Amino acid sequence: MNTLPVENLSVFLSQLRSEGLLVGPAEAEGTLALLAALGAAGLADRQTVRESLKAMLAKSPKEGRIFEQSFDDFFVGGTVLVEREVFEEIQEAQRRHRIDTAREALPDYEIEEELAEAYGGATEERQAWLKNMLDFAQSGNRNLPLMKEYLKKIATGWIAAEAGLGVSGVDEEEDNLLHKNLSAITEDEIPRALHLIEALVRRVNLQTERRRLREGRRGMPDLRRTIHASLRTGGVPVHPVYKKRPRTTRRTVILCDISESMILFSEFALKFITALGRERGKTRAFIFSEGAEEIGLEDLTRFEQTVKGSTLWRRGTDIGGALAYVSDLRPPALDAAVTLIVLSDARTVAQPLAGGAIAEAQRQVRTLLWLNPDPQFSPFAQKIAEHVPMLRCNTLDELARACARLSK
């Protein structure tokens, strides 16, 4: 690679800036110093310059990809330039061929280039559909220019899809999954979602731990222990001691709705809550439909098999009955030290009885919290929400936020 003119470099850096990379005067100065160092070491080949500049200017894998694309577009080598020209010529020839094919196949229609190109490159099924639409438009029953405009829009979409536009990167995929409706998560996406849950749990736990440490330091000073500790330092209170907050054993009871629409949500939420609360007290979990039964939390990877092997699978949902079962357990599962979490969309039979059971459970426990994955609360859910804190958990992101609230 020949020496790089400063003007070229400046344009390249401003292009990176426009792509969202943080490139300021310090980076520009660093880049010049780096190029000088590369020159002094006799390293002037394109690949070395590219990798070195990337290490200097791109600060994440995503930025790395943007940098590589920008670099390749900006500093085009001689061979690449020729290859690109040949490629463009081939593409243009293919485009012309598609248009000519379409115009030969549809001699009776006056169609624009974009529409013809889409027709020429489409599958037989799509070609038949397009021809039908054109027949319909030509029949005189419809506004022809309007129909053509509509078909042109569809054709543009086909061409864009063919060119692979809008393909998202890995980070975007993860982001999409984080904000995707839980009920729309496919079987293939479940492992990635579970992986994402692990990462989110780590993040929430880290935040909680930091907050705990900060709050711990701001606690009330313990004078007696401070004086005692000061004896080691000649009576000077070098190391102040703070009172520890009384740590009551918090227990959690989770009720998981296992109707078909809820099983995936219950699995995700259960994994979240148990991972967050692993060191913060005891957790018990019950699955419910028409009745309820307790499940072990030792191996949640088998949650789906456990549920599908249970006699409760594929039965109606009775929230009132499930709450009554848990309330009546001996020794009691619910008491004043328990946080009860219900994972359900609140779609249940016997709603009046369920309402009474919810009120009774709320009276028995310390906190009752409802996580509801429905984007639109049902009328009964809205009624419950007037009395019980009900958090909408339609996406993994919302679920993580709700669970972070639990860990406070």
Added chain:
Amino acid sequence: MTIDEIRASLATRRYIADESLCAAVFVALSLNRPLLVEGAAGVGKTEIAKAMAEVLGRPLVRLQCHVGIDETRAVYEWNYQKQLLAIQAGKSERSEGILQSIFTDEFLLERPLLQSIRSEKPVVLLIDEIDKTDEEFEAFLLELLAEYQITIPELGTMRAVTKPFTVLTSNNARPLSDALRRRCAYAWIDYPSVEKELAIIRARNPGADEALARDVAGAVAALREKQRILKKPSIAETLDWIAALEALGAKRLDRTSAEATVSAVLKSRSDVEEALADDTLWTASER
């Protein structure tokens, strides 16, 4: 040191680095910048600092970060007991004199960061798992990483006697600030390709059977590709696996040897079950 020389020197220390990592090391060395290395667990982020310490012939000073780490554990602390003794011993002296005398080097306990910039000999400073610290500590590091100086209120600003070669590693538990990133040369270490993993196995375990090493490298790559495997095997686990297979006397990776040793590479029941359910992973050598 050129990029090729860096690659070759690392290879002699049994560290196989790809071009982008070597380029990042070159940038960090040439411009006296810290090197920020990110990537999944077990891809060799910490090892690069150790290998560079050997390459440069410098001692390694390591600061292992954790939640709640603060300046007293990372930079310096006053030796309070010693100070009190000095005060008791010099009671007859004037208080100003005592105050001046107890805030000197004699009473200073150096922690890794201060140790690295005050060292007469240049060192390699490894700040491991920087993402575990909180934002305040990260902000504090900026002064050190940009200016190679630390300010101690009682003693003033201490400039580096020799500039350390600094390596920061992060597992992305939390995003690092842009200010920190901008001060560093950056490298992302991905899981290695089959060929690179094979080269690592050869470097770390020169006696390993070639066919077995190839089977293992291929199987590990396939395991990492499988979406349903949640905890992807690291390079260290690959090496453990091949050692376990060698201990069993296995010459190739087949279903029997895999069943006996897969726990060396996969660490959860669901992952093991998922892997064993897929015969294509183990039968590559039989085809």
